[in-house]
Amino acid sequence: MSATTAPVWTKTRQQPGALARLFDNKAFLIIVCLAPAVGLLMTFLTYPLGLGIWLAFTDTTIGRPGIWVGIENFEFLMEDPIFLNSVFYSVFYTAVATFGKFGLGLWLALLLNQHLPMKSLLRAIILLPWIVPTVLSAIAFWWIYDPQFSIISYLSMKMGLTEGPIDFINTAWPARWSLIFANIWRGIPFVAISLLAGLQTISPSLYEAALLDGATPWQRFRHITFPMLMPILAIVMTFSIIFTFTDFQLVYAITRGGPVNSTHLMATLAFQRGIPGGQLGEGAAIAVAMIPFLVFATLFSYFGLARRKWQQGESND
Amino acid sequence: MATVSVRQAKKVFGSTKILHGVDVEIADGEFVVLVGPSGCGKSTLLRMIAGLENISGGEIAIGGRVVNNVPPKDRDIAMVFQNYALYPHMTVRENMAFSMKLAKAPADVMEEEVKRAAKILGLDALLDRYPRQLSGGQRQRVAMGRAIVRHPQVFLFDEPLSNLDAKLRVQMRSEIKELQQRLATTTIYVTHDQIEAMTMADQIVVMNGGRIEQAGAPLALYDRPANLFVAGFIGSPAMNLLPGRVADGGFRTDGGALLPLPPGANAQAATYGIRPEHLMLADDGVEGTIVLVEPTGSETQVTLRIGETQIIGAFRERVQGRPGDLLRVAPDLSLVHLFGPDGNRLP
Numbered sequence: 001m002s003a004t005t006a007p008v009w010t011k012t013r014q015q016p017g018a019l020a021r022l023f024d025n026k027a028f029l030i031i032v033c034l035a036p037a038v039g040l041l042m043t044f045l046t047y048p049l050g051l052g053i054w055l056a057f058t059d060t061t062i063g064r065p066g067i068w069v070g071i072e073n074f075e076f077l078m079e080d081p082i083f084l085n086s087v088f089y090s091v092f093y094t095a096v097a098t099f100g101k102f103g104l105g106l107w108l109a110l111l112l113n114q115h116l117p118m119k120s121l122l123r124a125i126i127l128l129p130w131i132v133p134t135v136l137s138a139i140a141f142w143w144i145y146d147p148q149f150s151i152i153s154y155l156s157m158k159m160g161l162t163e164g165p166i167d168f169i170n171t172a173w174p175a176r177w178s179l180i181f182a183n184i185w186r187g188i189p190f191v192a193i194s195l196l197a198g199l200q201t202i203s204p205s206l207y208e209a210a211l212l213d214g215a216t217p218w219q220r221f222r223h224i225t226f227p228m229l230m231p232i233l234a235i236v237m238t239f240s241i242i243f244t245f246t247d248f249q250l251v252y253a254i255t256r257g258g259p260v261n262s263t264h265l266m267a268t269l270a271f272q273r274g275i276p277g278g279q280l281g282e283g284a285a286i287a288v289a290m291i292p293f294l295v296f297a298t299l300f301s302y303f304g305l306a307r308r309k310w311q312q313g314e315s316n317d
Numbered sequence: 318m319a320t321v322s323v324r325q326a327k328k329v330f331g332s333t334k335i336l337h338g339v340d341v342e343i344a345d346g347e348f349v350v351l352v353g354p355s356g357c358g359k360s361t362l363l364r365m366i367a368g369l370e371n372i373s374g375g376e377i378a379i380g381g382r383v384v385n386n387v388p389p390k391d392r393d394i395a396m397v398f399q400n401y402a403l404y405p406h407m408t409v410r411e412n413m414a415f416s417m418k419l420a421k422a423p424a425d426v427m428e429e430e431v432k433r434a435a436k437i438l439g440l441d442a443l444l445d446r447y448p449r450q451l452s453g454g455q456r457q458r459v460a461m462g463r464a465i466v467r468h469p470q471v472f473l474f475d476e477p478l479s480n481l482d483a484k485l486r487v488q489m490r491s492e493i494k495e496l497q498q499r500l501a502t503t504t505i506y507v508t509h510d511q512i513e514a515m516t517m518a519d520q521i522v523v524m525n526g527g528r529i530e531q532a533g534a535p536l537a538l539y540d541r542p543a544n545l546f547v548a549g550f551i552g553s554p555a556m557n558l559l560p561g562r563v564a565d566g567g568f569r570t571d572g573g574a575l576l577p578l579p580p581g582a583n584a585q586a587a588t589y590g591i592r593p594e595h596l597m598l599a600d601d602g603v604e605g606t607i608v609l610v611e612p613t614g615s616e617t618q619v620t621l622r623i624g625e626t627q628i629i630g631a632f633r634e635r636v637q638g639r640p641g642d643l644l645r646v647a648p649d650l651s652l653v654h655l656f657g658p659d660g661n662r663l664p
Contacts, residue, residue, distance in 0.1 A: 205402035208369050213416035214390035227406040
């Protein structure tokens with residue numbers, strides 16, 4: 001008997017090359033994939049922030065590298081009335097402007113949420129103040145507030161409401177309020193459109209149910225709209241507070257911190273001291289002093305307002 | 318508890334007519350189901366009764382009082398919405414107590430009412446949960462609880478079971494029916510599901526295209542449908558409706574089948590209607606070819622082709638045929654429905 005055995009062929013496992021094995025290595029892959037992002041963040045976020053913080057603890061001026069002076073800059077600032085005034089005005093500016101923006105923005109959002117003719121056109125118009133570059137609108141307000149050529153002064157004199165031009169930005173308090181007004185004007189679209197988006201997520205049947213339950217319009221707002229809007233309100237408010245507290249363009253374009261430093265925000269004062277004034281260390285210290293305020297505002301609105309039990313589902317305990 | 322009268326109610330959205338003058342009389346404590354295909358105006362009619370839509374014409378009276386210009390909260394009604402419309406930021410207790418809270422009821426009364434409703438609906442253990450933490454059926458019950466605590470004159474239900482799965486739907490169907498019988502509150506219930514309508518209603522109002530096709534007791538609609546629409550809508554599987562004419566000593570369908578007519582049948586008949594369950598297996602019946610056999614256990618549904626006409630039969634017997642086999646069936650002549658050329662039932 002002749003047995004013929006079929007030729008047996010076994011595939012030889014090819015050993016992967018060194019490069020292929022390297023790319024199969026999870027740790028290596030993670031590093032390779034993360035490197036570009038980390039690099040960008042380090043270069044453009046961490047380094048400037050770190051440099052700013054480091055500068056705050058030195059006596060660097062333009063043209064002269066500084067030496068480490070510890071908290072000397074801060075000690076000096078604590079006794080500097082101009083700095084203390086800018087802290088006061090920053091907080092005041094943020095508080096009043098945020099209040100105004102949310103009051104008016106919410107009102108506008110509620111109006112836009114109704115069935116209005118030409119609704120989408122109106123919504124587009126509402127966005128205009130936000131689309132225009134801030135410096136442009138700041139210059140427009142500068143004209144509006146101009147001591148001689150102000151249109152408001154002109155109209156009120158024409159109508160006989162005032163005898164002479166209105167003082168908008170030439171004394172401390174009128175200037176402060178004028179800037180706050182300009183900031184509110186500019187901030188409303190962001191608030192209104194964000195809150196409108198929030199309002200539109202509320203199911204109309206909830207209002208119908210409340211209507212049948214006997215709720216008045218105010219009660220519907222108080223018990224349905226407001227609590228349902230709370231999460232988005234918290235997020236929008238966090239952003240708004242950050243943007244307002246760090247505002248620079250409006251103030252710098254309209255008053256440059258004047259008259260007599262009365263309208264300096266911390267951001268404008270930091271710039272004023274650091275760049276035109278040349279005191280880089282001191283300017284950086286003012287900027288660093290803003291951080292605790294921002295962290296506090298963020299934590300407050302995020303944890304104080306954002307998460308609610310009813311949003312989370314799952315277990316109640 | 319109250320009667321509800323809808324007299325010549327009309328609804329117009331812009332140039333679109335939704336309701337063309339609808340009349341419904343609902344007796345005290347009655348369970349009325351408005352049923353029809355989507356877009357027939359049944360939900361609109363319910364919302365008009367609730368006061369969520371204004372009334373373009375005619376009038377609606379609740380308990381003898383015309384409510385055309387009465388705001389929803391003063392109509393003494395409670396409504397259960399399709400998506401339940403529970404307030405997501407309130408617990409079950411707060412949801413149920415909301416209407417009383419708005420009416421500034423004393424706390425102990427509120428608590429007692431909520432407890433009572435929770436007990437009726439089996440929600441006692443869930444009072445401190447948020448709607449998110451509830452299953453579909455539990456949310457449904459909370460929505461009903463919110464209606465119950467108000468002791469309304471009329472309950473309105475807008476497709477309340479359509480978001481539930483099939484099994485739960487059957488269970489909630491009997492729960493709602495039982496609850497209504499216990500509370501004896503006038504109830505108007507909207508659905509597109511004719512089985513819900515048949516099983517729950519004291520009176521069914523079949524609507525189509527903004528008009529009422531027929532109103533009456535479920536079995537009356539089943540036994541004597543007034544027109545082709547009702548005949549095709551009520552009953553599952555649907556009635557066989559075969560167009561044709563009276564000829565050759567019987568009814569000749571357009572497909573060529575010759576079906577027997579009851580004695581004294583109207584010669585004007587243009588459509589022959591026979592329900593699947595009223596076809597019988599008979600050796601002397603009409604011969605057809607089996608197209609499909611669908612056994613459900615309790616009965617067997619068979620699709621037959623007679624000439625070019627397809628008809629469906631439902632038999633208690635277990636039909637053992639295969640597609641292509643021949644089967645002889647005969648209609649129960651006392652249960653044949655004949656419709657005239659205008660689609661209305663012939664006497």
